[in-house]
Amino acid sequence: MAELNISERQAGDVTILDMDGKVTIGEGSIALRTTIRRLLGEGKKKILLNLGSVGYIDSSGIGELVSSFTAVNKENGTLKLLNLTQKIQDLLAITKLLTVFDVFDSESDALSSFE
C-alpha cells in the first residue's frame, strides 16, 4: 500500500485533496509535490488540502506543505488546509507556520473562504 493516498474531488472551482496516510521524506512528500504540480499544470489554482486522515508528518512533509503553498501562490492561486490533527497542529505551531497557512475545521467554511 502506498504511504500516502491522495483522492481528488471538485467543489466548484476548488479542488479538494483528501489525503490519507503519512507525509514523510520520500514517497509521501513526492506524492504531494507531484499532485500539486499536476493541478497547477491543469490550471487548478484553488486547492484545499484535507489532512484529517494524515496521521503522521515529518519535517520533510512540513517542508512539502510550505513548498506547495509557495508554488500555488506563485501561480496566483490559493492553498488552504483543512482538518488538522492535533499532532500536525502542534508541529505547525512549533515551526511557527500556523500563521502562514489558512486553516479550517469545517469544509463548508473553507470552501466559502475561497469565494
Place this chain on the structure above:
Amino acid sequence: MNKEKIEINLPSRLESIDKAVVEATDFASRAGFSEEALYAVDMAMRESVANAVKHGNKLDETKQVEITLKNSSEGLEIIIRDFGAGFAVEEVPDPTNPENLMRADGRGILFMKTFMDEVEWSNHARGGMIVKMLKKR
C-alpha cells in the same frame, strides 16, 4: 528495570529511516516508555537518521549509519553516527526566524530538540558526525 543496549548498522538509503524508527520505538516500548514518549522518539529518530542518510552520508549506500540504543536509569539514549563531512550545528539557520519560515527544509534539528530532552552533536575522532539524544523517563 531491564538494562539493555543494541547496535544497528544501516545502509544510507531512505528505506533505512523507517527501519531505524521501528527499531527505536520497539526498543522504547519494551523499556516501558509511554505512548507520548514513543511518538517523540519516533519523530526525533526519523529526523536524525534522515539527516545522517541524506545530509551526512549523502545517500551513498556504501556508507553506514551506526545506531546505538541504550536503556538506562536515566532514560533512553540514542546515538547516531554518520560518515559524512560533518557540520556546525550553531550555523544551521533558525527555521522559525521570519526570513526562513518559507524554506522547504531545515526543520529537522528543531524537531529533534523539541521532542528529546537532550540533544548534542560532536565530531567522531575518525570522521563523521555523532548525535546523542536522551529521552528521560
